[in-house]
Amino acid sequence: MISLETYLEKAWSRYVQITPDAPKVHGLLEGRGEKVLNDHIAFRTFNLPGIGRHEVGAIFERWGYRKSGEVLEFPEKKLKANYWLHERDEFPKVFVSELLLEEVSSGLRAWIEEITKPWKGRKIGADDLLQTNWEPIDYASYEKFYSESEYAAWTAAFGIQLNHFTVSINHLKTFSGIHELNGFLQANGIVLNEAGGLVKGTPSELLEQSSTKARKVDCEFSDGKHEILGCYYEFAKRYPIPGTDRLFEGFIPKSADKIFESTYDQKKS
């Protein structure tokens, strides 16, 4: 099995292909002398045997991660998520959500089951996170199911690859906080997601988050290339748990719910 460091490096190379703003932001921060560390990385998948959220998380357990006991629920989007933590600060938390197929329409469920057929009887491994996971889907189905679940359409189109990296604002030295960072990015032409306000969460909730807005990128479909929304780059600032010197390390469902919408196509929703 490859090392965690190598995996993260390769995952970044794949991620920037669907998130053209990420290397731009990275360059802007490095230009100020910052060294960028990630707060968390995130995956999207389906609750099917072999590729569910616990199986994806198990890959990281082999790299020394431990699963937090907390289960996060997103009833409106029909998702559940868990997160995994590493004791070394330089390794990002891992957030894995999955679509609950028993809660979607029978048409959408049948489509996902068809696409993921190659996974029958197999279990996902580290290498699978760095390559395509099934045959390209057809664009008409992508369009058809997008309106029911953007999450399902995105995952069907891109597979179980890393969905986003998140800059840890706590590790930045030249910004007073998330508002100054957002202002700097906007002044440099980066478009941020304003669903639910520019900043999700508050210091009293112990986590503030913002993100870029996903841009259109080429994606391979069974009938050729089409432009669809890729992914976003996220920013997170954590606060200490009152009465302790430990930073809050969880997630806030109502904030994450809006962050998920960074990949929404306004024209379609």
Ligand code: NI
């Ligand atoms: Ni995130």
